[in-house]
Amino acid sequence: MSLLSVNQVLAMLGSDNVAVVHQSVGLQKKMIDQKQVTISKHSEEAKSEVPAWQPATHHLDALLTSMQLRAKATLNITLSSDFVRYLALPAQPIHMSTKEKLAYAAASYREIYGEVVEKWDIKLNNAPVHQTTIAVAIDRDLLRALHQLAIKHDLKLIGVQPYLMNAFNCLSKQLGKISGYLIIVELKRLLLINLNHGDCVNLRTFPLSCDWQLALKSLMLRELMLKDTENKEVLVYAPLHKSAVIHAIEGWTIRRIGALKNNLSAARFSMLEVA
Template sequence: MSLLSRERYVAVLGASGVGLGQRQGNQTLWLGSVGYIDEGFQAWAVALETLDRLLGEHARAGAELTVVISGHFSRFCLVPWSEQISSPDELQGFAQLCFEDLYGAPSQPWSLVLSAEPAGYDRIATALPQDLLERLRTLVSGRGLRLRSVQPYLMTAFNHFDKSLDAGDFLFVVAEPVRSVMLVAREGRWTSVRSVGSSDSDAALTALIGRESQLQASTSERPLNVYLHAPARIDSHPEVPGVHLRTLEEDRTAVHDCLYVMSRAVA
């Protein structure tokens, strides 16, 4: 194996910027980020152009690339358990119907990934635009790189903090600057996932979590532990009553960039 093939990079596609880092063991050497004007959901095309430029400046052929994608470009849905489903294709079709019930008929194709759960358990489905993924693969291949994985940030963050969350009932909130995603588990089972356009200010998060807690209290008397991860709140951690903060391990670099924080959550 050549030394070049061992190089690993982590790219983060944020709602208004793209960042790139190089993994060195368990550490990340931050190579920089480039901002762009947020043009809404379709901004992913600009994000990929920006990523291509960053890769051209920093990455060498033969390296591996992990891409983390903001909740801004992702959609989420709870897929109920059904005894009538007997194959992976049927499960994908059922998940597609769940998305259409929630979001309406799609105007573009989506790629769905479902969480692995035991029989009888509901699943979390994550959707990314198929065009985004195809153009990303083409871009990475064109640079001579290997695409190691594509991860919605909700899943990256949850996997990073999973072992620190209560095993029973909890609300896990990932609050990016323009969008928050909320995961709810009851007795070790997923019961809800919601994505909401929201600021990550203390006032906005207090209101958001308060509404969600009231909604959950109306469906169950079991108390919820509330966990909050806000990657852009670097200099001042959120102060939200009754919430357990989840932050990444102390970083000794001088980088103050939300995208850098998000890149460090990658295993």
């Protein structure tokens, strides 16, 4: 193997499925292996009182065991919104240090979710003054379990990121300085992101219990009634529904958006999305 070639493992965890892509990058870029498993809701794990993320980590362990992985390969993990809680902190008129923002975020989460927040790891983006700060909270035990899996399989854990962050990065060039809405459709969640000149103003997540297009129509019609805005463009990112014709919604201009095909990392990420 070339010294300029590195093996990478990309994994995506959701409550319903787990996908893994094993690839080499460098002078010789190639796919080595790709595996996916659907998590049965009738399993003993699903019935017992275990954390919602535990079946996913068990399946990830099994997939990694079944793959021919090189020691010290890098591991990047993406978590679906099933395992992440997002919070949009309103823009502040004065500068706040990272420590102050984290305290503010923790207090805001605690007001919504209660004392369970003490078991979460909270991170946030370093937004400038007068811009919305996006915070994410992940169960600290889940992060600990993922680090232990990396050690068990002799992998170098590079990062654990929410799906939203990876998807937003893949779409950033297409989004540009748009003002309007970005809709990200996951398997069990719909993310509604309000953009102003490309910056996130607000972020909300909604569970999908019915057809995603019906849910989107209901949400956007409600948004039309509640918010007076001139920005009527809605960009829909739905990698699981690439062949679906997106229905028109009265009062809005709807168009599909996708990751750039010539971006290697985006291409590999897309494989995980639709696995």
